[in-house]
Amino acid sequence: MYSRIGVPVDLAHTDTLEKAIESAAVLARAFAAPIELVAVTSPSPSEVARDPHAFGEKLAAYAAELSRRHGVRFTAHARVCDDPTVALDRTLFEAFHELGVDLLVVASHVPGVREYVFSSNAGWLASHTDLSVLVVR
Numbered sequence: 276m277y278s279r280i281g282v283p284v285d286l287a288h289t290d291t292l293e294k295a296i297e298s299a300a301v302l303a304r305a306f307a308a309p310i311e312l313v314a315v316t317s318p319s320p321s322e323v324a325r326d327p328h329a330f331g332e333k334l335a336a337y338a339a340e341l342s343r344r345h346g347v348r349f350t351a352h353a354r355v356c357d358d359p360t361v362a363l364d365r366t367l368f369e370a371f372h373e374l375g376v377d378l379l380v381v382a383s384h385v386p387g388v389r390e391y392v393f394s395s396n397a398g399w400l401a402s403h404t405d406l407s408v409l410v411v412r
Contacts, residue, residue: 276306277302277306277308277377277378277407278306278308278375278377279308279309279311279374279375279376279377279378280299280302280303280306280308280309280310280311280376280377280378280379280380281310281311281312281313281371281374281376281378281379281380281406282295282296282299282310282311282312282313282379282380282381282382283312283313283314283367283379283381283382284312284313284314284334284337285314286314286323286324286330286333286334286337287321287322287323289337291382292382294382294411294412295380295381295382295411296341296345297345298380298409298411299380300341300345300346300347302378302380302409303345303347303348304346304347308378309347309348309349309350310341310347310348310349310350311350311352311371311374311376312334312337312338312341312349312350312351312352313352313353313354313367313370313371313374314330314334314351314352314353314354315353315354315355315356315359315363315366315367315370316330316353316354316355316356316359317355317356317357317358317359318355318357327353327355330353331351331353334351334352334353335351337351338350338351352370352374354366354367354370371406372406376406377406377407378406378407378408378409379406379407379408379409380409380411381408381409381410381411382411382412383410383411383412
């Protein structure tokens, strides 16, 4: 049914991804599908890494850890974006389409005041993509 599963990742908050990662792993085992992790960074130093290369290495290490822990293949894809606060959603959208993903498993959080003014990343992806989206809270 699904041949490639995508999961957007925020390396600064991997602790909030556990339910989404577990859900993606269960689905990946059921459909014998690989999981594509996509994370976005800027060319500038961030709280996660000093540069895009180091960011990519951290994402690859995270994918390797998840592969060992869950027994399915997680592959890391780091994308560089000049301003992730503005272009994060569009960058993720483009990356998942380039990778041929047909199901997104997206972590969400309990909506707050911000979501009444701005859409969440999960909400934006679910509203603007032709891919199937599973939002996990």
